Amino acid sequence: MTNPLSPHLEVVRRHAAIGLTDTPIPRLDITVGRGNTDRAPCLYRSMVCFILQGSKHVAINDQLLSYDSSQYLISALDLPGTGQILDEDDGRPYIAVSLVLDPALMADVASTLPPMRDPEPQGVGVAINPMTTTLRDTLLRLLSLLDSPGDIPALAPMAERELLYRLLQGPQGRLLRQIARPEGPLAQIRKAVAWIRDNCNKRLRIEALCDASGMSRASLHRHFQALTGLSPIQYQKQLRLQEARQLLLAGDHNASNVAFAVGYESASQFSREYTRQFGAPPMRDIRNIWRALDGAAPG
Secondary structure (H helix, E strand, C coil): CCCCHHHHHHHHHCCCCCCCEECCCHHHHHHHHECCCCCCEEEEEEEEEEEEEEEEEEEEECCEEEEEEEEEEEEECCCEEEEECCCCCCCCCCEEEEECCCCCHHHHHCCCCCCCCCCCCCCCCCCEECHHHHHHHHHHHHHHHHHHHHHHHHHHHHHHHHEEEEEEECHHHHHHHHCCCCHHHHHHHHHHHHHHCCCCCCCCCHHHHHHHHCHHHHHHHHHHHHHCCHHHHHHHHHHHHHHHHHHHHHHCCHHHHHHCCCCCCCCCHHHHHHHHCCCCCHHHHHHHHHHHCCCCCCC
16 A cells, blocks of 8 residues: 655655754754654644654643644644654654744734634644645645755745645644634733743743733633643743753753753752653763763763
8 A cells, every 4th residue: 555655755855864854944844763762851832743654652741642644733832741752663763744833824824714713722732633635735745845945935935825724724723723813812822931931041920921921810820721731830940951951962061050051049959850850860861861872971
């Protein structure tokens, strides 16, 4: 039986290596990786992700999701969580394509569709949906532009608009319309999330977060918890620990310096929370990662 994603995979193999590849198509990334036995903490951007080969387990707070090439994932806002990628049963590596969603472009495309009264978003802002033949064909047209980079400036915007149009007509059309709206709870929580990210290493002030989002304290906490599965303080902690891990992996800082750089006032508190999050103290965790990557820590 012919794999309907074979043409997509042929294009991707010509343009992506192991790891994350930023493509010349704006906001479009390709991930190629080997399956692992552990869930790795990561930040899910506001995006749509199509798996071409393999599968993935995603955990956002208490919500557990699994999907493969027969489905796609939509994330309505930046969400910290964990992910575990899995190879195909025959050992072929995991391959996925992700497109970060542009709210302004989404709003422009949504304006061409019939008006719809959208209820407030319910539940954590991430969902798995069945892949369709139309979506596969549209995605292939977008990916095929990698073979003719000179056409990307003129044709990629049209292919992206068609992809967004198809997504808006799909099961998560209402959720995507919420992304496009400049007002409403999801838009306000997106503003709160952006404020936390921009001020991640500073003490979280709920009053400032309310001002940034335009919400009352009670409304902020209720909608933030509903859409992210976390309180604002828990969300900031997740971002701090992920940033700390990236700084430690760069190899230019020790654990104490990193703790203060990401906003902790106590190195011991940082070590405790890091260990709870990643399963080992900071430097031991980093050595474990280096060993897994190339068999030995550098230096």
